[in-house]
Amino acid sequence: MEEYLLRLEKNLMVGSARWVADFRESFRGYQIEDTHFDMMVRGGMKIKGFLLSRLFSFLVMPNYQVACFVYSQELEASTLRSLVRRLLEHMKEMGLDWAWLVIPKEGAFSEKVQKAVEKIDYREIGIALVDLAAREVSTNPSYVGKQMGRHVRCFP
Amino acid sequence: MKRRIAPLQIGDLFKSIFLMLLLITILWAVTSLLLFRDILVSRPLLVMNLVLSLFLGWFFYRYYRHTIFIYDEEGFELRQGRRVVQGRWKEYSSLSLFHLGRGDFVVRLYRDEEEFLDLPASALRLDPSRLRFEVMKFMGKNPTGSLNEKRLDNFPAS
Numbered sequence: 001m002e003e004y005l006l007r008l009e010k011n012l013m014v015g016s017a018r019w020v021a022d023f024r025e026s027f028r029g030y031q032i033e034d035t036h037f038d039m040m041v042r043g044g045m046k047i048k049g050f051l052l053s054r055l056f057s058f059l060v061m062p063n064y065q066v067a068c069f070v071y072s073q074e075l076e077a078s079t080l081r082s083l084v085r086r087l088l089e090h091m092k093e094m095g096l097d098w099a100w101l102v103i104p105k106e107g108a109f110s111e112k113v114q115k116a117v118e119k120i121d122y123r124e125i126g127i128a129l130v131d132l133a134a135r136e137v138s139t140n141p142s143y144v145g146k147q148m149g150r151h152v153r154c155f156p
Numbered sequence: 157m158k159r160r161i162a163p164l165q166i167g168d169l170f171k172s173i174f175l176m177l178l179l180i181t182i183l184w185a186v187t188s189l190l191l192f193r194d195i196l197v198s199r200p201l202l203v204m205n206l207v208l209s210l211f212l213g214w215f216f217y218r219y220y221r222h223t224i225f226i227y228d229e230e231g232f233e234l235r236q237g238r239r240v241v242q243g244r245w246k247e248y249s250s251l252s253l254f255h256l257g258r259g260d261f262v263v264r265l266y267r268d269e270e271e272f273l274d275l276p277a278s279a280l281r282l283d284p285s286r287l288r289f290e291v292m293k294f295m296g297k298n299p300t301g302s303l304n305e306k307r308l309d310n311f312p313a314s
Contacts (some may be wrong), residue, residue: 006285013255021259024265027299028288048257 001072001077003044004104004132005039007154012041014111015081019149020064022047030088031068035083039070042096064097072104077116084120097124104130128152162224163281165217172221173213180205180212225280229294236277241273245294248273253288263288 012023023043025089030040045064046059069087084101091099103109109129117127117140126144135155139145160202184205188196220237227233231244248265254274255261261284263275278282 009253009285013253014259024257027250038203093249 001104001106001132003156004130004154005070005072007156008068008104008152009039009041009128011151011154015151015154017035017068018047020151021045021064023068032086034075035071035086037069038072040067042067049110062097066098067094067096068100068102070102070104074105075103075113077110077112080113080116081120084122084125086124088122091124098144099125100144100152101125101127102130102148102152103120104132106132108134120134123132128141129131144152147152158228159223160226161280161282165221165279168221168279169213169217172217173209176212176216177205177209180209200239203280205249223276223279225275225282234273236276242262243273245291246296248295250297251288251295252290253284265291271311 009026012016013026017023021043022045023041025043026039026041028039030037044097045061045066048054052136073082075083080103085098087099087101090096108131114129117129117138120140121142122126123142124144125140126138126139126142126146126148128145128148129139132155137149137153139149162172184201185195188194217236222237225232225236226235229245231242234241239244245267247268251265252264253261254264256278260278262276262278263284265273265275267273275287277287
């Protein structure tokens, strides 16, 4: 699990996810009220580059604030729904435009949890269930969800 | 036991030398133009400029850029040139790993939401992730329980 977290953090900050957003700051052990996230990486969509890419980013890219939350505790379908609601409230408070929620686990997820993820279709949130043992990733059907699949696929 | 980290920051040293060379060259060009109504260029002059900029660049680097980090379980001292910051880990409430760009990482210590201090991990040639976890331990924060050595290694390559 720890190795996966490190790989994911690296992929977000200096790896393939930089094509999506500039994830520049990573917190470990991030707390939202009584919910403990293993990791939270935040950033923006204004990518810093050199001359042309900086100009392109300034003129074309929206100034969205984004984050990726990682939650590795055991969860039920009902817990997942309340977790997502809490996350949406927190996003509003923090001024985040969209967020990824990564749920890694050493083993398969229950069918209920998988179905719950498939039904969650908030535009601003992407959810990925990461089965580390089977090296499988399933995401929710929102645009943000579909997009995140390949960036969280960084298995040890 | 206190640990002292003070590597030579080659990039900063070269920048200092280049800056001095640029300043000396401009200064010589202006002086030469005023005195001789022409910009005099010769090999001995160029060598003298280079030697002078190496000398001045080294001093500029030592006095303004060189970073020394001394720390133990209780606190730390960060010297950047003549600027010295001392602190105790417990004075800070949280920390993060911050990417400045081009693979340069700092460990950002937050006193509150707004006030923070950056420990330049990459400039000190430390493994940013290892330093982050080490500081978390000093601050009494353990993100996921066991802090084994394996997970501290090789992130991100700086």
